[in-house]
Amino acid sequence: MDFTPSPRAREYQEKLLAFMDEHVYPAEPVYAAQMAESGNPNFHPPVVEELKAEAKKRGLWNLFHPHRDEAWGSPGLSNTDYAPLCEIMGRSPQLAPEATNCNAPDTGNMEVLQLFGTAEQKETWLKPMLAGEVSSAFAMTEPGVASSDATNVRLRMTADGDHYVLNGRKWFASNxxxxxxxxxxxxxxxxxxxPVHRQQSMMVVxxxxxxxxxxRGLPVFGYLDREGHAEIVFEDVRVPKTALLAGEGDGFMISQARLGPGRIHHCMRAIGMAERALDLLITRAQSRVTFGEPVASRANIQDWIAESRIEIEMVRLLTMKTAWLMDTVGNRAARTEIAAIKVAAPQVALKVIDRAIQVHGAGGLTQDFPLAQFYAYARTLRLADGPDEVHKRTIARMELRRLAPATERQG
Amino acid sequence: MDFTPSPRAREYQEKLLAFMDEHVYPAEPVYAAQMAESGNPNFHPPVVEELKAEAKKRGLWNLFHPHRDEAWGSPGLSNTDYAPLCEIMGRSPQLAPEATNCNAPDTGNMEVLQLFGTAEQKETWLKPMLAGEVSSAFAMTEPGVASSDATNVRLRMTADGDHYVLNGRKWFASNxxxxxxxxxxxxxxxxxxxPVHRQQSMMVVxxxxxxxxxxRGLPVFGYLDREGHAEIVFEDVRVPKTALLAGEGDGFMISQARLGPGRIHHCMRAIGMAERALDLLITRAQSRVTFGEPVASRANIQDWIAESRIEIEMVRLLTMKTAWLMDTVGNRAARTEIAAIKVAAPQVALKVIDRAIQVHGAGGLTQDFPLAQFYAYARTLRLADGPDEVHKRTIARMELRRLAPATERQG
Amino acid sequence: MDFTPSPRAREYQEKLLAFMDEHVYPAEPVYAAQMAESGNPNFHPPVVEELKAEAKKRGLWNLFHPHRDEAWGSPGLSNTDYAPLCEIMGRSPQLAPEATNCNAPDTGNMEVLQLFGTAEQKETWLKPMLAGEVSSAFAMTEPGVASSDATNVRLRMTADGDHYVLNGRKWFASNxxxxxxxxxxxxxxxxxxxPVHRQQSMMVVxxxxxxxxxxRGLPVFGYLDREGHAEIVFEDVRVPKTALLAGEGDGFMISQARLGPGRIHHCMRAIGMAERALDLLITRAQSRVTFGEPVASRANIQDWIAESRIEIEMVRLLTMKTAWLMDTVGNRAARTEIAAIKVAAPQVALKVIDRAIQVHGAGGLTQDFPLAQFYAYARTLRLADGPDEVHKRTIARMELRRLAPATERQG
Amino acid sequence: MDFTPSPRAREYQEKLLAFMDEHVYPAEPVYAAQMAESGNPNFHPPVVEELKAEAKKRGLWNLFHPHRDEAWGSPGLSNTDYAPLCEIMGRSPQLAPEATNCNAPDTGNMEVLQLFGTAEQKETWLKPMLAGEVSSAFAMTEPGVASSDATNVRLRMTADGDHYVLNGRKWFASNxxxxxxxxxxxxxxxxxxxPVHRQQSMMVVxxxxxxxxxxRGLPVFGYLDREGHAEIVFEDVRVPKTALLAGEGDGFMISQARLGPGRIHHCMRAIGMAERALDLLITRAQSRVTFGEPVASRANIQDWIAESRIEIEMVRLLTMKTAWLMDTVGNRAARTEIAAIKVAAPQVALKVIDRAIQVHGAGGLTQDFPLAQFYAYARTLRLADGPDEVHKRTIARMELRRLAPATERQG
Structure with a gap:
C-alpha cells in the first residue's frame, strides 16, 4: 500500500495550490458579487471563464482524465495521484473543479463517452466537453421511486424502427x-x-x-445551486439507435464503471471542504472572546478540533487506500472500500462543518462564510449515488460472505 | 409534578387541532404557490391574513399571552397549558404561529411591552400588535462579537439631553x-x-x-425566510428618553425575564416539527420499496423510528416539566431546566428530521417536503438565544455548586 | 399526567433517604471488607442481615409490593409512588434493595406467586419470601438460543401422570x-x-x-456477583402438577404480567446509579488538578456534567410517566413506554457512568469506586429481559401501526 | 506514504498467522482450564511456557525489538513492519504477546534498558528479559493524582551518599x-x-x-488480570546511584522516548481485538435465529457490521501511517498522529466489541466468549498512558499553533 505521490503528482499539487492561492480564493468574493448582481441563480459569471482560461494556461486542465493526452491537456494521472488534487479543489467547490474542467457530472460523463461512446458521439460531445465549451448532465435518479435499486428505474426506452422512444421523468439531473x-x-x-441487471440502457440525448x-430546478436546503438540479420530463422523446452507449442492456454495467472514480472525487472534495471548515473553525475560535477568554482556549472546543483532525486524517487515508486499490487491483476488488468511503467521508465532513458552524454562531448559517453551503453539499452526498444504507448493506454482505459457512459460500 | 392539562387547555387543544386540520394544513400548498408566484421572499401572502381572520373567529388568538383579556382574545393560559399548543403550531411553523398571533419575536416583544412598557408604548405598539396589525423585531445579536456574553454588546446608547443617540450594528433581527x-x-x-449586568438598556425604536x-436580509442554509433576519445599521439614531423600557441599566434584566417563556415556545415548536418529521418518515417508509421490501420493514429504519419516538417523548416531558416549574416556582428556580431544554430540544429535532430526510432520499432536501427547512430552523435554534455551549456551562456551574465543598458554597 | 408523590410516598422517601445516610452508605465499606475476608464470592455477609433488621424496624420493608398488608409490612404503593424509592435504592444497588426486601428477581417472583400461585405455593414460598427468609431465582433465559423470542424456549415440560418431567438447560438464573x-x-x-404464545408454562421448582x-455461576465483566447468575441443568426433573403457575400454556402471559413493574424497578435503579455516578464525577473533578487547574473548570468536563444532568432528567421523567401510565391505564396501554425506558435508561446510565470512570482515571476501573461495577450492571440491563433491538422493534411496530394505511390497520 | 510490508515482514506475518492457527487459538481453552483449575488469578499456566518454546523454535521471538540480533532472535523490524504483527497478536491478547516475548510492559522496559541502561543493567536485567526468563513492571502511575501531568509525580527519590532513598506509592504497575x-x-x-520536565528520574529497582x-492487585472491571496491576508502597527504599537510567532529571525524556512505539503496539493490538470481535459478531449473527430469521439478515445488524468494518479500516490506516512516520521522520514529527491513534483505536475497539457483546446476548458478558474481557482491556486503554482528554489537548494545541497569528507563532 503506497500512497506516495509520484513526482508528477507532487508537481501538480504545487501548481494547483499556487493557482488556488493566486486565483481561486481571490475569485470567491468576485464570484459572489457577480452572482448577486445577476439576480439569476443559474447565471454563468464571467470570473469562471477567466479562471478556466488561467487554469488552461497553467496546464491545470482535465486533471481527472485517466488518459494522458496533450491535445486535451490531460496529464493521465492515476487515482492515487489525482485524489489529493480533488481534495485541494474541494476547498473551493464552487470554483476550482469547474475552473479546471474537473467538475461533476461532466467528468463522469466524459469518462463514459471515452469508454463507451461511438466515434460520432466522441466528436460531437466529448471533444467540446474536454475543451470546456459544453456541459452535460446525468439523468439517472427518478422521483417517486428509490433509485438506489436499479430495478426501480421507470423511464421506458421503447424501440421503434431505428429509433428509441423515451417516456418518463428524472430529477436531480445536476448541471x-x-x-x-x-x-x-x-x-x-x-x-x-x-434479467435484473440487463434491463437498463444508457443513451446520449x-x-x-x-x-x-x-x-424545474430543485433546491437543496434553500440553495438553488448555480448548475441546477433539474426535474426533466421525457414525453415521446425520439432518439436514433445510435444514441445508445455500448449495447442494449448495458446500462447497469456502465453505471458501475462510472461509479468508482466518481466516489474518489466526491469524497476527496468533501475532505477538502472539511479541511477548510476546520481552518475556519480554528481561526474563528482564536479571534472570538467570551467570558474573558478566547473560545480556542476552552477544552470543549479543543476537543472538537482534535476530533476533527483525527476523523479527517482517518477518512482521507481510507479514501487514498481506495484510490490505490482501484489503481492496482481494480474497482471490483475495491468494492468494500468504495462503499465505505461513500458512507464515511460525507459523515466526517458533516461533523466537522457542523462544529465549525457552531463556533461561528449565527453567522455560520449565512453566506458570510461558506460553511452552511458546504453542509448542504455534504448532506446531499449522503444520498447521491445511493443512500448510506445501501452502501452499508453492500459492505455487510461482503463481510457476511467472508465468514459464511462453507456450504453457503459455494452457493 | 402535574402536567395534566386543565379542562380549558384541553378545549384549546381540540380547537387548535381542528383549525390545523381544517385550515392550516390545507393552506400550506396555497401558501407555497402564493410565495412562488410573488417572486418576493418577503411577500405577505393573502392566505396568512385569511388564516388570521379564521383563527380570531375561532377564539384561537393571542394564546401565548399569560393574561386573560377578552378585548385581546387572550385566554390567559399557564405555561403548562400553553406549551402543548405550541407543539401543535410547530407542526406547521410557517403558518400556525402567525395565524394565531403567537409568532416570535412578536410574542416576546409583547410580553416585554406588557411588563415594562409605558402607557404610551402600550397604546402605540402593544395594542396594534395584540390586534395582529403590526409586527416587530428584536435587535439584540451583533455581528463580530459573541452575543451570548452580554458584556460584548457594542451598540452605544448615548444620552444627549432628553434623547439617546444610538450607534452600532445588529443582525439576525428576525421579522x-x-x-x-x-x-x-x-x-x-x-x-x-x-457593573457587568447594569451596562445594558432596552429601547423601543x-x-x-x-x-x-x-x-440586508440574512439567509439560513440558503433560505431567505419570509419574515427576514435583518442586518441593521444604527447611525446617530435619535430617540426620546421615553423610548426606554423600564430604567437605564435594566436591559439585561429584561432579556432574562423575556427568556423563559420564549424557550418553552421554541422548544415545543421544535418538538412539533420533530413529530411531523417522524410522521413523514413513517409514511414514506411504508410506501417506498427497495430490493423487494418496503423500507419500513427494515430493522435499521425501525430502529430510527423507535429512537425518534423515545427521544421525542423524553424531551417533551422535560419541556413540560420546565413549563410546570416556571408556573409553580418561577424562572429562577427553573434555570437548569430552562437551559437544558434549549440544548436538548433542538438536538432531538435535528436527529429526527435528519433521519426523515434520509428516508426521503434526495426529495427530502427539497421544498417538496418541509424537512430541509425544518432542519435549517432547528439548526438555528442551537445558536439563537446563545449556543448550546453557553447553556451547558450554566447547567454545569449549577451542578458544581450543588456539590461544592461547604467553604466554596458560602462564597 | 401527575407525578406528584402522595404524602405517604414523600414520607417513605424521607425515611428511605435517612436509612441510606445512616445505615446503607456506612455499611458499604463493612460489606466490602466482609466479602473480601470471606474469600467467597457468594458469601452472605452479616451486615446485610443487620440492614434487613434495621429496615424492617423502620417500616421500610416490602416497599415494592402493590398490596397494603400490615403483616408483610408492605405499604401498597402505586408504581408512581414506588419508582422514586427504587431510584434511591439504586444508589447502593448491592445493599439497599436486599435490605428492604425489594431485590430482583425476588420481587417479580413474589408478584407472580401473589397473582398466580396456589394457596399452598403462597404458604410454602411466598410467605417466607415476604419475611425475607427465603430467596428465589427465575429460570427463563437459555444458552444457545435467543430467549427474547419466546418461541425459542427449549426446556421441555412433559406431562407424565400427575407429574411433569423437566429437561433442559437455563442460564443467567440470577440469585x-x-x-x-x-x-x-x-x-x-x-x-x-x-399456538406460538400458548406453548409455554411456568412452574415452581x-x-x-x-x-x-x-x-456454574456466570461472571459479568469479570464480576462474580454475590447472588450469582447460574447455569442450571434440568435432567428428568419430576415435579407434581401442582407446581404449575396458573394453567398450562399461561407461561407467556405470566412473563408479560411480570414484566411491567420490573422494568420500572430496573430503570429507576439504573437512574439511581447514574445520579450517584454523576455525584462522584463532580466531586472528583473538583478535587483533581491537572496542568494547574481543577478538572471541574474545564469546558469539556463541564459539558459532560451538563449532558449527564440533561439525560438523567429526561429518562427519569419518561420512567415516571411510564409508572403513571401503568397505574392509570395499565401495562398494555403503556407498551411503547415500557419498551422505551428499557432502551433509554441503561443507555443513559452507561453514558454517565462511563464519563465518571474517565474522570476517575484508572482508579475508576477498580473496586475503589463503585463505577466499574455499576457499568457492568447497567450493561447487563441492555440484554436482560430482551436486548434493546427487540424493544425498539416493539416500539417501531406500534408506530407503524399508528400511521398504517387504513386497509392495513383493519387487518 | 508507503505501508507495503517488506518481504521479510510478509514472511513474519505468514509465520505468525500459522503459529496462531496451529498453536495459540488451540491453546486458549487449555489456558482457561489451567487457570480455572489453579484457583489463582496470578498463576503461570504451563501452556504459556509451551507456547514460548514453540514461538522461539519458529523464530517468532522478540519481534518487537528494533535491533536485529541473532542471539536474541530479534529480526529488527521497522515499526511499519512490526505493526501488523501486533494486530495479529492482539487477536489473542492473553497468549500471543507473551508467547513471542512481545508483551507490555516488558517490551517498553527492554527498549528503555537497551537505550539508557548501563552495561551492568543490561547484563543483569535486559539479557534474561530478552530470553523470556524474567519479567518486569513499570511503576509510573500514582494513586491520588492525575499522572498524565508529569509534574504531579509524588514519589520522592532523595540522594543520600551513593544511594537514593525512594518514598512514595505507585499503582497500576502492570506485570x-x-x-x-x-x-x-x-x-x-x-x-x-x-524545571518542570527535569524534575523526574527513572531507576531500576x-x-x-x-x-x-x-x-494489592487491582481489578479492572471485575478482572484480576493474570499479570496483575499492582499497588506498591515504597518506604525508605535504598537503591545505589547506579540504579539510575540515563541521568538525573532524564525521567520525562525517557518516558517520551518509550511512548511512541508502545502506542503503536497497544493500538494495533486493540485493532486485532476489534477484528476478532467483528468475526465473532458475524459468526454469531449467522447462527442465531429470532422471529424466524437469522440475526445476520437484519438491516440494523448489517449496519453494525458495515460500520465496524469502516471504522476498523480507518483506524488501522491511521496507525500504520503513524508507524511509518515514526520510521521516516521520527516520534517528534509524528506527535499529532501518536496522540490521535491513542484516542481513536480504543474507541473503535470499544464500539466494535460492544456491538459484538450485544449480538451475543448475555453470553457475551461472560467468559464463554472473549468479548467482555476485550472490552475491559480496551476501556483501560482510554486511560493508560494518559486519558483521551490529554491527547486531544495535545492535538488541539498543535492545530492551534498551525494557524496561530504570526505574532503568537514566534512566541
Missing amino acids: TLHPHCRVLIVMGKTDAGA PLDTPGVTVV | TLHPHCRVLIVMGKTDAGA PLDTPGVTVV | TLHPHCRVLIVMGKTDAGA PLDTPGVTVV | TLHPHCRVLIVMGKTDAGA PLDTPGVTVV
Missing part, C-alpha cells in the same frame, strides 16, 4: 441548468423482462431534443 | 423584513462603566426612525 | 447462588404444537429437586 | 504479580525545584529490594 449544458446521458429501461422538458 | 414590521426593541449599552438602515 | 435461595420459577414448553444441577 | 517479575522501572522526582511492598 442541466448550467447555461453551457447541451446534452444528457439518460438511464432507462429497454427491456423490463430481461441532446437537451434540445423535442419532448425533453425541464420542469 | 424586520415582514411587511407589517414597524418597530424594533433594541438592546444597547447606556453605561459601559457600570420605530423602524422608520432616521438613521436606522436595514442593510 | 440461584444466594445462600438463601430455595426455589426456582421455571419457564418451559408444555406443548410445542400449540424447589432448588433441591432431584435432577436440578447448578453447573 | 508486578507475574510470577516471573523481578524488577521495576520506577519514575520519581529527584529534584522538585528543577529489583522487586525484592527492602521497603518495596506490593499492597
Whole structure:
C-alpha cells in the first residue's frame, strides 16, 4: 500500500495550490458579487471563464482524465495521484473543479463517452466537453421511486424502427441548468423482462431534443445551486439507435464503471471542504472572546478540533487506500472500500462543518462564510449515488460472505 | 409534578387541532404557490391574513399571552397549558404561529411591552400588535462579537439631553423584513462603566426612525425566510428618553425575564416539527420499496423510528416539566431546566428530521417536503438565544455548586 | 399526567433517604471488607442481615409490593409512588434493595406467586419470601438460543401422570447462588404444537429437586456477583402438577404480567446509579488538578456534567410517566413506554457512568469506586429481559401501526 | 506514504498467522482450564511456557525489538513492519504477546534498558528479559493524582551518599504479580525545584529490594488480570546511584522516548481485538435465529457490521501511517498522529466489541466468549498512558499553533 505521490503528482499539487492561492480564493468574493448582481441563480459569471482560461494556461486542465493526452491537456494521472488534487479543489467547490474542467457530472460523463461512446458521439460531445465549451448532465435518479435499486428505474426506452422512444421523468439531473449544458446521458429501461441487471440502457440525448422538458430546478436546503438540479420530463422523446452507449442492456454495467472514480472525487472534495471548515473553525475560535477568554482556549472546543483532525486524517487515508486499490487491483476488488468511503467521508465532513458552524454562531448559517453551503453539499452526498444504507448493506454482505459457512459460500 | 392539562387547555387543544386540520394544513400548498408566484421572499401572502381572520373567529388568538383579556382574545393560559399548543403550531411553523398571533419575536416583544412598557408604548405598539396589525423585531445579536456574553454588546446608547443617540450594528433581527414590521426593541449599552449586568438598556425604536438602515436580509442554509433576519445599521439614531423600557441599566434584566417563556415556545415548536418529521418518515417508509421490501420493514429504519419516538417523548416531558416549574416556582428556580431544554430540544429535532430526510432520499432536501427547512430552523435554534455551549456551562456551574465543598458554597 | 408523590410516598422517601445516610452508605465499606475476608464470592455477609433488621424496624420493608398488608409490612404503593424509592435504592444497588426486601428477581417472583400461585405455593414460598427468609431465582433465559423470542424456549415440560418431567438447560438464573435461595420459577414448553404464545408454562421448582444441577455461576465483566447468575441443568426433573403457575400454556402471559413493574424497578435503579455516578464525577473533578487547574473548570468536563444532568432528567421523567401510565391505564396501554425506558435508561446510565470512570482515571476501573461495577450492571440491563433491538422493534411496530394505511390497520 | 510490508515482514506475518492457527487459538481453552483449575488469578499456566518454546523454535521471538540480533532472535523490524504483527497478536491478547516475548510492559522496559541502561543493567536485567526468563513492571502511575501531568509525580527519590532513598506509592504497575517479575522501572522526582520536565528520574529497582511492598492487585472491571496491576508502597527504599537510567532529571525524556512505539503496539493490538470481535459478531449473527430469521439478515445488524468494518479500516490506516512516520521522520514529527491513534483505536475497539457483546446476548458478558474481557482491556486503554482528554489537548494545541497569528507563532 503506497500512497506516495509520484513526482508528477507532487508537481501538480504545487501548481494547483499556487493557482488556488493566486486565483481561486481571490475569485470567491468576485464570484459572489457577480452572482448577486445577476439576480439569476443559474447565471454563468464571467470570473469562471477567466479562471478556466488561467487554469488552461497553467496546464491545470482535465486533471481527472485517466488518459494522458496533450491535445486535451490531460496529464493521465492515476487515482492515487489525482485524489489529493480533488481534495485541494474541494476547498473551493464552487470554483476550482469547474475552473479546471474537473467538475461533476461532466467528468463522469466524459469518462463514459471515452469508454463507451461511438466515434460520432466522441466528436460531437466529448471533444467540446474536454475543451470546456459544453456541459452535460446525468439523468439517472427518478422521483417517486428509490433509485438506489436499479430495478426501480421507470423511464421506458421503447424501440421503434431505428429509433428509441423515451417516456418518463428524472430529477436531480445536476448541471442541466448550467447555461453551457447541451446534452444528457439518460438511464432507462429497454427491456423490463430481461434479467435484473440487463434491463437498463444508457443513451446520449441532446437537451434540445423535442419532448425533453425541464420542469424545474430543485433546491437543496434553500440553495438553488448555480448548475441546477433539474426535474426533466421525457414525453415521446425520439432518439436514433445510435444514441445508445455500448449495447442494449448495458446500462447497469456502465453505471458501475462510472461509479468508482466518481466516489474518489466526491469524497476527496468533501475532505477538502472539511479541511477548510476546520481552518475556519480554528481561526474563528482564536479571534472570538467570551467570558474573558478566547473560545480556542476552552477544552470543549479543543476537543472538537482534535476530533476533527483525527476523523479527517482517518477518512482521507481510507479514501487514498481506495484510490490505490482501484489503481492496482481494480474497482471490483475495491468494492468494500468504495462503499465505505461513500458512507464515511460525507459523515466526517458533516461533523466537522457542523462544529465549525457552531463556533461561528449565527453567522455560520449565512453566506458570510461558506460553511452552511458546504453542509448542504455534504448532506446531499449522503444520498447521491445511493443512500448510506445501501452502501452499508453492500459492505455487510461482503463481510457476511467472508465468514459464511462453507456450504453457503459455494452457493 | 402535574402536567395534566386543565379542562380549558384541553378545549384549546381540540380547537387548535381542528383549525390545523381544517385550515392550516390545507393552506400550506396555497401558501407555497402564493410565495412562488410573488417572486418576493418577503411577500405577505393573502392566505396568512385569511388564516388570521379564521383563527380570531375561532377564539384561537393571542394564546401565548399569560393574561386573560377578552378585548385581546387572550385566554390567559399557564405555561403548562400553553406549551402543548405550541407543539401543535410547530407542526406547521410557517403558518400556525402567525395565524394565531403567537409568532416570535412578536410574542416576546409583547410580553416585554406588557411588563415594562409605558402607557404610551402600550397604546402605540402593544395594542396594534395584540390586534395582529403590526409586527416587530428584536435587535439584540451583533455581528463580530459573541452575543451570548452580554458584556460584548457594542451598540452605544448615548444620552444627549432628553434623547439617546444610538450607534452600532445588529443582525439576525428576525421579522424586520415582514411587511407589517414597524418597530424594533433594541438592546444597547447606556453605561459601559457600570457593573457587568447594569451596562445594558432596552429601547423601543420605530423602524422608520432616521438613521436606522436595514442593510440586508440574512439567509439560513440558503433560505431567505419570509419574515427576514435583518442586518441593521444604527447611525446617530435619535430617540426620546421615553423610548426606554423600564430604567437605564435594566436591559439585561429584561432579556432574562423575556427568556423563559420564549424557550418553552421554541422548544415545543421544535418538538412539533420533530413529530411531523417522524410522521413523514413513517409514511414514506411504508410506501417506498427497495430490493423487494418496503423500507419500513427494515430493522435499521425501525430502529430510527423507535429512537425518534423515545427521544421525542423524553424531551417533551422535560419541556413540560420546565413549563410546570416556571408556573409553580418561577424562572429562577427553573434555570437548569430552562437551559437544558434549549440544548436538548433542538438536538432531538435535528436527529429526527435528519433521519426523515434520509428516508426521503434526495426529495427530502427539497421544498417538496418541509424537512430541509425544518432542519435549517432547528439548526438555528442551537445558536439563537446563545449556543448550546453557553447553556451547558450554566447547567454545569449549577451542578458544581450543588456539590461544592461547604467553604466554596458560602462564597 | 401527575407525578406528584402522595404524602405517604414523600414520607417513605424521607425515611428511605435517612436509612441510606445512616445505615446503607456506612455499611458499604463493612460489606466490602466482609466479602473480601470471606474469600467467597457468594458469601452472605452479616451486615446485610443487620440492614434487613434495621429496615424492617423502620417500616421500610416490602416497599415494592402493590398490596397494603400490615403483616408483610408492605405499604401498597402505586408504581408512581414506588419508582422514586427504587431510584434511591439504586444508589447502593448491592445493599439497599436486599435490605428492604425489594431485590430482583425476588420481587417479580413474589408478584407472580401473589397473582398466580396456589394457596399452598403462597404458604410454602411466598410467605417466607415476604419475611425475607427465603430467596428465589427465575429460570427463563437459555444458552444457545435467543430467549427474547419466546418461541425459542427449549426446556421441555412433559406431562407424565400427575407429574411433569423437566429437561433442559437455563442460564443467567440470577440469585440461584444466594445462600438463601430455595426455589426456582421455571419457564418451559408444555406443548410445542400449540399456538406460538400458548406453548409455554411456568412452574415452581424447589432448588433441591432431584435432577436440578447448578453447573456454574456466570461472571459479568469479570464480576462474580454475590447472588450469582447460574447455569442450571434440568435432567428428568419430576415435579407434581401442582407446581404449575396458573394453567398450562399461561407461561407467556405470566412473563408479560411480570414484566411491567420490573422494568420500572430496573430503570429507576439504573437512574439511581447514574445520579450517584454523576455525584462522584463532580466531586472528583473538583478535587483533581491537572496542568494547574481543577478538572471541574474545564469546558469539556463541564459539558459532560451538563449532558449527564440533561439525560438523567429526561429518562427519569419518561420512567415516571411510564409508572403513571401503568397505574392509570395499565401495562398494555403503556407498551411503547415500557419498551422505551428499557432502551433509554441503561443507555443513559452507561453514558454517565462511563464519563465518571474517565474522570476517575484508572482508579475508576477498580473496586475503589463503585463505577466499574455499576457499568457492568447497567450493561447487563441492555440484554436482560430482551436486548434493546427487540424493544425498539416493539416500539417501531406500534408506530407503524399508528400511521398504517387504513386497509392495513383493519387487518 | 508507503505501508507495503517488506518481504521479510510478509514472511513474519505468514509465520505468525500459522503459529496462531496451529498453536495459540488451540491453546486458549487449555489456558482457561489451567487457570480455572489453579484457583489463582496470578498463576503461570504451563501452556504459556509451551507456547514460548514453540514461538522461539519458529523464530517468532522478540519481534518487537528494533535491533536485529541473532542471539536474541530479534529480526529488527521497522515499526511499519512490526505493526501488523501486533494486530495479529492482539487477536489473542492473553497468549500471543507473551508467547513471542512481545508483551507490555516488558517490551517498553527492554527498549528503555537497551537505550539508557548501563552495561551492568543490561547484563543483569535486559539479557534474561530478552530470553523470556524474567519479567518486569513499570511503576509510573500514582494513586491520588492525575499522572498524565508529569509534574504531579509524588514519589520522592532523595540522594543520600551513593544511594537514593525512594518514598512514595505507585499503582497500576502492570506485570508486578507475574510470577516471573523481578524488577521495576520506577519514575520519581529527584529534584522538585528543577524545571518542570527535569524534575523526574527513572531507576531500576529489583522487586525484592527492602521497603518495596506490593499492597494489592487491582481489578479492572471485575478482572484480576493474570499479570496483575499492582499497588506498591515504597518506604525508605535504598537503591545505589547506579540504579539510575540515563541521568538525573532524564525521567520525562525517557518516558517520551518509550511512548511512541508502545502506542503503536497497544493500538494495533486493540485493532486485532476489534477484528476478532467483528468475526465473532458475524459468526454469531449467522447462527442465531429470532422471529424466524437469522440475526445476520437484519438491516440494523448489517449496519453494525458495515460500520465496524469502516471504522476498523480507518483506524488501522491511521496507525500504520503513524508507524511509518515514526520510521521516516521520527516520534517528534509524528506527535499529532501518536496522540490521535491513542484516542481513536480504543474507541473503535470499544464500539466494535460492544456491538459484538450485544449480538451475543448475555453470553457475551461472560467468559464463554472473549468479548467482555476485550472490552475491559480496551476501556483501560482510554486511560493508560494518559486519558483521551490529554491527547486531544495535545492535538488541539498543535492545530492551534498551525494557524496561530504570526505574532503568537514566534512566541
